[in-house]
Amino acid sequence: MDASLELRGIVAGYGQGDILRGLDLDVPAGQITCLIGPNGAGKSTVLRVISGLLEPRAGHVRLAGEDVTGWSPQRMLERGVAHVPQERSLFPSMSVWDNMLMGAYIIDDRAAVVRRATEIADRWPIVARRRNDLAGSLSGGEQKTVEIARAMMLDPPVICFDEPSVGLEPRARKNIFGILAELSSDGRTILLVEQNARSGLAIAHTGAVLDAGIARLVAPASELLESPEVGRLYLGAP
Amino acid sequence: MTWLGRESRTRPGGALQAFAFLGALAVLPVVMGRHWQVNLLVFTLMYAGLASAWNLVGGYAGYAALGHGAFFGIGAYAMAIGTTHLGVGTGYRPFLLVLPIAVGTALAVVPIARLLLRTRAATFAVLSITVMFMVQTFAYNIRSLTHGSQGIAVPVPPFPFTTFERPFYYAMAILLALTVAVCWAVRSSQLGLALNAVRDDEDRARGLGVQTELVKLIAFSLSAGLTAAFGAVWAYYISYVFPGFAIDPLLSLGAILMAFLGGRHTLWGPVVGAALIVPAQQYFAYRYGASHLYLIAYAALFLIVIYLLPDGILPSTTQRLNRLRTRSRARTTPDLLPMEALNPRGESE
Amino acid sequence: MHLIVQATIGGILIGGVYALLASGQAMIFGVTRTVNFAQAIFAILSAYLSYTLFSDFGVDPFLSVLVLVPTMFAFGSAIYIVFLRRLTRSGAELALLVLYAMAIGIQGTLDYFYKTNTRVISPGYTNHSWTVGGYQISEVRLFAFLLAVVVLGSLHAIRQHTKLGRALRATAQNPTAAQLLGVNVERVSAIAMGLGVATAGAAGAVFGMVVPFNGNSQYDLLSKLLSISVLGGMASMPGTIVAAVILGVVESVVAAKISPDWSAFSFLVVLFAVLTVRPQGLFGRRLRGAL
Ligand SMILES: Nc1ncnc2c1ncn2[C@@H]1O[C@H](COP(=O)(O)OP(=O)(O)O)[C@@H](O)[C@H]1O
Ligand SMILES: [Mg+2]
Numbered sequence: 001m002d003a004s005l006e007l008r009g010i011v012a013g014y015g016q017g018d019i020l021r022g023l024d025l026d027v028p029a030g031q032i033t034c035l036i037g038p039n040g041a042g043k044s045t046v047l048r049v050i051s052g053l054l055e056p057r058a059g060h061v062r063l064a065g066e067d068v069t070g071w072s073p074q075r076m077l078e079r080g081v082a083h084v085p086q087e088r089s090l091f092p093s094m095s096v097w098d099n100m101l102m103g104a105y106i107i108d109d110r111a112a113v114v115r116r117a118t119e120i121a122d123r124w125p126i127v128a129r130r131r132n133d134l135a136g137s138l139s140g141g142e143q144k145t146v147e148i149a150r151a152m153m154l155d156p157p158v159i160c161f162d163e164p165s166v167g168l169e170p171r172a173r174k175n176i177f178g179i180l181a182e183l184s185s186d187g188r189t190i191l192l193v194e195q196n197a198r199s200g201l202a203i204a205h206t207g208a209v210l211d212a213g214i215a216r217l218v219a220p221a222s223e224l225l226e227s228p229e230v231g232r233l234y235l236g237a238p
Numbered sequence: 239m240t241w242l243g244r245e246s247r248t249r250p251g252g253a254l255q256a257f258a259f260l261g262a263l264a265v266l267p268v269v270m271g272r273h274w275q276v277n278l279l280v281f282t283l284m285y286a287g288l289a290s291a292w293n294l295v296g297g298y299a300g301y302a303a304l305g306h307g308a309f310f311g312i313g314a315y316a317m318a319i320g321t322t323h324l325g326v327g328t329g330y331r332p333f334l335l336v337l338p339i340a341v342g343t344a345l346a347v348v349p350i351a352r353l354l355l356r357t358r359a360a361t362f363a364v365l366s367i368t369v370m371f372m373v374q375t376f377a378y379n380i381r382s383l384t385h386g387s388q389g390i391a392v393p394v395p396p397f398p399f400t401t402f403e404r405p406f407y408y409a410m411a412i413l414l415a416l417t418v419a420v421c422w423a424v425r426s427s428q429l430g431l432a433l434n435a436v437r438d439d440e441d442r443a444r445g446l447g448v449q450t451e452l453v454k455l456i457a458f459s460l461s462a463g464l465t466a467a468f469g470a471v472w473a474y475y476i477s478y479v480f481p482g483f484a485i486d487p488l489l490s491l492g493a494i495l496m497a498f499l500g501g502r503h504t505l506w507g508p509v510v511g512a513a514l515i516v517p518a519q520q521y522f523a524y525r526y527g528a529s530h531l532y533l534i535a536y537a538a539l540f541l542i543v544i545y546l547l548p549d550g551i552l553p554s555t556t557q558r559l560n561r562l563r564t565r566s567r568a569r570t571t572p573d574l575l576p577m578e579a580l581n582p583r584g585e586s587e
Numbered sequence: 588m589h590l591i592v593q594a595t596i597g598g599i600l601i602g603g604v605y606a607l608l609a610s611g612q613a614m615i616f617g618v619t620r621t622v623n624f625a626q627a628i629f630a631i632l633s634a635y636l637s638y639t640l641f642s643d644f645g646v647d648p649f650l651s652v653l654v655l656v657p658t659m660f661a662f663g664s665a666i667y668i669v670f671l672r673r674l675t676r677s678g679a680e681l682a683l684l685v686l687y688a689m690a691i692g693i694q695g696t697l698d699y700f701y702k703t704n705t706r707v708i709s710p711g712y713t714n715h716s717w718t719v720g721g722y723q724i725s726e727v728r729l730f731a732f733l734l735a736v737v738v739l740g741s742l743h744a745i746r747q748h749t750k751l752g753r754a755l756r757a758t759a760q761n762p763t764a765a766q767l768l769g770v771n772v773e774r775v776s777a778i779a780m781g782l783g784v785a786t787a788g789a790a791g792a793v794f795g796m797v798v799p800f801n802g803n804s805q806y807d808l809l810s811k812l813l814s815i816s817v818l819g820g821m822a823s824m825p826g827t828i829v830a831a832v833i834l835g836v837v838e839s840v841v842a843a844k845i846s847p848d849w850s851a852f853s854f855l856v857v858l859f860a861v862l863t864v865r866p867q868g869l870f871g872r873r874l875r876g877a878l
Contacts, residue, residue: 051767053763053766053767072771073766073767073768073769074769074770074771077767077768077769078769082767083767085763085764085767087763088761089761089763089764089767090761090764091756091757091760091761091764091765092760092761093756093760094753094756094757094760098753101753102753102757102765102768103768105750105753105754105757105768105769105770106768106769108750110750150768302680302683302684304687350859353859353862353863353866356862356866357817357862357866359679359680360616360620360621360622360679360680360683360821361817361821361868363622363680363683364622364813364816364817365813365817365858365862367809367810367813368810368813368814368817368855368858371806371810371851371855372852372855375848375849375851375852375855378848379848379849379852487691487806488691491684491687491688491691494684498684530694530695530696530698530699530703530802531695531699532695533691533692533694533695533698534692534695534696534699535695536688536691536692536695537688537689537691537692537693537695538692540684540685540688540691541670541685541688541689541692544681544684544685544688545673548681
């Protein structure tokens with residue numbers, strides 16, 4: 001399936017100002033695209049526009065060629081686009097298991113949902129181990145892992161990750177990047193926003209630099225990693 | 239900031255506004271001299287003052303206080319008890335009680351305010367209104383002092399009939415001028431900045447070293463004291479206090495409505511709001527006062543204001559003016575936008 | 588001693604009705620972050636409707652609950668959809684004021700149609716009671732309590748064991764995350780509001796048999812309800828139920844030992860006493876921004 005995303009001339013913001021000012025971005029099918037940029041550049045806003053949390057004021061979002069601009073998150077999920085947000089998104093007072101069931105909320109067949117959750121639990125040991133614990137009692141890294149596992153409930157071909165490694169200790173961070181690479185090798189389309197730009201670009205095929213509301217630079221990830229100018233401006237000292 | 243918004247000390251506009259306002263206050267009862275007109279003015283000034291006083295807490299600090307009727311009632315009862323039990327006398331002498339009542343209330347609310355201000359948002363709103371219920375219970379049940387549901391009749395002053403309302407008008411005018419002056423002073427001081435910070439993000443403000451507890455307490459105490467002062471003058475004017483009337487949930491709601499209509503956290507918004515709403519309110523009360531259509535009209539007015547003018551008249555107007563001005567100036571600098579623009583009401587995290 | 592036990596029994600039974608009313612309030616607050624300042628007048632509205640059904644059509648108040656609960660559910664959802672939906676979460680204070688204004692408007696409407704004299708719904712059995720071990724148990728209060736238990740039990744079952752319940756809890760805990768998983772947050776909020784107002788419908792219908800009421804009684808009821816909410820922790824259903832029963836008992840004991848005049852006041856005293864020690868209420872968690 002050609003699950004590419006295309007953003008054309010996206011203008012979006014909150015309240016009065018525009019945060020994105022005519023953004024064009026291509027997320028090729030089956031690849032990891034890593035979006036980097038300074039804090040407050042609007043990276044999370046891009047993901048919110050894609051997943052339908054925020055309706056753009058102008059421009060178009062296309063999924064595999066179809067115009068999906070302004071679709072609700074529910075419709076986007078039905079079309080196979082998941083969004084794992086930057087903030088913690090587990091339901092803290094629900095059990096890990098109930099969180100998993102919530103991951104397939106849009107599916108009405110209860111038996112199928114439970115079957116799927118059991119499959120995920122087989123593959124993600126943390127889910128099986130902490131199944132009956134309240135999600136809020138898990139550590140930050142564990143929570144992020146469960147969030148990603150929950151996003152897998154619908155087996156979405158396209159996933160947007162917003163800074164999945166933020167605030168994690170080094171081991172958990174490495175673990176998360178491992179998971180992302182693995183998900184990508186299944187052929188999924190991944191749009192990754194990363195503050196740890198070096199680690200993000202290292203697993204990505206394509207890199208894009210977001211600054212002042214537009215994509216300033218789009219190039220193969222390896223080129224961005226090597227470019228001295230990008231390094232100086234966006235990656236920090238090597 | 240903007241011409242109707244936050245003033246700065248150096249701006250001559252501030253002094254001009256003050257003179258125009260005081261001048262208008264002085265001549266109004268002469269220009270509009272009939273009994274019903276002056277009566278209307280008395281209530282307009284009272285509500286303008288109540289709404290401005292509420293604004294200190296509800297607008298500047300962003301704490302939705304719903305129970306200011308309690309402080310108004312305390313002021314009213316203090317005046318009634320002072321003139322009857324304490325034998326202060328009549329004529330102009332009861333007006334001398336107003337200041338002590340205001341100061342006394344401002345100090346007396348400190349312990350309860352400290353308790354209330356430990357909570358936020360919805361919980362604060364809920365608790366503030368329970369304080370009003372509490373004061374109302376006292377008014378009903380401490381009969382030796384308040385005569386319970388019978389109420390207290392305040393001696394009617396021997397003012398000449400033709401100008402009977404004038405002394406009350408000027409008392410309200412002085413109190414209103416004082417209230418606006420207090421608001422102005424708060425806005426142009428550190429305190430105003432600190433309250434702004436509390437409204438935007440209290441935790442961050444505290445993190446930055448703002449003494450949030452103290453500034454909230456000062457704002458609340460000033461607000462309660464000023465509210466009580468209006469209650470005291472009102473009681474003398476009406477010459478009758480009764481629990482359901484002096485401690486009225488509709489009173490707080492009316493003041494809030496006016497502050498919203500004019501523009502919360504602006505200096506003149508509450509005054510503008512009162513000038514627009516009190517005449518309508520008095521008309522409703524006069525037309526439908528006996529029936530319950532009054533309550534319905536009141537609710538309808540409230541809903542109309544909130545849905546049609548959520549930002550209030552002044553901020554909407556200043557925004558429009560700013561847009562006109564900046565259009566001719568090519569580029570907007572963020573400093574020129576009113577606070578509301580930086581605080582979008584769209585989604586929040 | 589006999590008096591206190593007798594008052595405690597009465598207090599627990601009426602506490603059940605308060606719990607019913609306040610749980611609806613907690614559900615609404617949990618999902619929409621809005622304090623429903625109209626919850627008390629919704630109960631009074633339902634009491635009047637039940638009064639009319641009884642006096643004009645001879646419908647028993649306990650039976651009228653079957654009609655009033657769905658009616659009030661529809662009413663609550665409609666209010667959410669028409670008035671509250673557009674005030675986004677950042678406008679929670681505005682929503683609270685809207686509901687407060689609405690409460691006043693509904694009171695005006697009720698006063699207009701029913702006038703302001705107090706009423707009480709009195710089917711034949713209102714004065715029946717059983718004597719158990721020397722204590723009187725009023726039939727009406729016992730049935731009211733049982734009704735509360737049934738309604739609260741159903742609400743609990745919905746919350747814990749259905750998909751809608753999961754959506755309700757998810758929206759209360761993290762609305763954005765719920766939305767990203769395909770929950771229609773607006774719809775769930777409308778349903779939460781409907782359920783909350785429906786509990787007021789059930790509570791009001793029986794409340795009107797226990798206490799004489801008119802439109803203005805909303806303030807007395809509201810002050811009790813708000814005290815219960817804060818004490819119970821605003822969004823916590825178990826906390827709310829416990830707080831309601833405690834306050835029901837305190838009120839009843841104060842009324843018996845001191846004077847009924849001070850019974851509503853006792854709520855406020857307990858409330859402020861607890862708040863000096865625990866600003867988040869008995870069961871509330873410290874939520875950033877919510878408290
Ligand atoms: N819910 C919101 N309401 C108002 N402003 C927001 C909101 N979310 C983000 N912003 C603003 O939009 C800009 C971009 O935010 P975001 O997309 O989160 O940036 P990034 O993810 O690149 O750090 C920031 O200036 C931020 O303050
Ligand atoms: Mg971000």
